[in-house]
Amino acid sequence: MTDYARIRALVTGGASGIGKAAARELQSRGAQVAGLDLDPSGAPDGAIGVHCDVADDASVRAAVQEAADRLGGIDVVVNNAGIGAQGAVTDNDDDEWHRVLDVNVLGIVRVTRAAMPHLQQSDAAAVVNTCSIAAWAGLPQRALYSASKGAVQALTLAMAADYVRDGIRVNCVNPGTVDTPWVGRLLDTADDPRAERAALEARQPTGRLVQPDDVARAIAYLADPAHVSTTGTVLAVDGGMHGLRVRPAQA
Incomplete structure (x- = not known):
């Protein structure tokens, strides 16, 4: 069994949804965890809650340093903070494109950049x-x-290539539709929330929405220091949505 007791992990967006589930999962395996969030009050019991705006470099640097100081270092960074967006390519103006890319892509850059000196001192x-x-x-x-998530996947692979010789593994998880508060808010705005939820469930071959804990366990697998040969991996946690082509269920 992996010795997670020596692992010090930082999770952005760690006070709700997938991030909170990931923080809990890492804690359950023995890791010390700091949950960075705009509102860290929702971080799991026992985790260190730290205010962080991933769209602001000064905020990120201060939050990462506080987490490193309080944890005694950083071994694992889970870049989970992100925001959603709806619409076709013509439906959002430049400001919205900049806002979403700033959080979803540059947020990962800022956090990883700030944490890199600590990661370079870790053997896990x-x-x-x-x-x-x-x-x-x-x-x-x-x-x-x-577009933002396509950039995240490409960035993950580039980061993995850049740091493989330093012993820093970089991977990503690709969830399907996850039953999170954000999806709940989207459903609430639908004309028929029950029908919309049923459509989202039917879109996935398993017939169910992905649960935050499903993604959290995948994150913990990729963060596990025992998996030294796993880097540059894109791990689907999507109920088969990407790879399977199943026949529609018979009525």
Whole structure:
């Protein structure tokens, strides 16, 4: 069994949704965890909550340094903070494109850049980025979001290549539609929330939305220091949405 007791992990967006589930999962395996979030009050019990705006470099540097000071170093960075966007390519103005890319892509850059000196001192260094099925599959009304997540996937592979000789593993998870508060808010705005939820469930071959804990366990796998040969990996946690082509269920 992996000795997670020596692992010090930083999770952005660690106070809700996938990030909170990932922080809990890492804690359950023995890791010390800092949850960085705009509102860190929701970080799991026992985790260190730190205010952080990943769209602001000064905020990121201060938050990463506080986390490193309080944890005694950083071995694992989970870049999970992100925002959603809806619409076709014509539906969002330049300001919205800049805002989403700034959080979803540059947020990963800022956090990893600030944490790199600490990762370079670790003998169990790993970076796990939360990407999306949208990086692989053309989804309707998700042009901006998909562009940001496509960039995250490409960035993950480039980072893995850059730091493989330093012993820093870099991977990402690509969830399908996850049952998070953000998806809940989208459903609430639909004309028929129950029908919309049923459509999202039917879109995945398993017939169910991905749960935050499903993604958290995948993140923990990629962060596990025992998996020294796993780097530059894109791990689907999508109920088969990317790779399977199943026949529609018979009525």
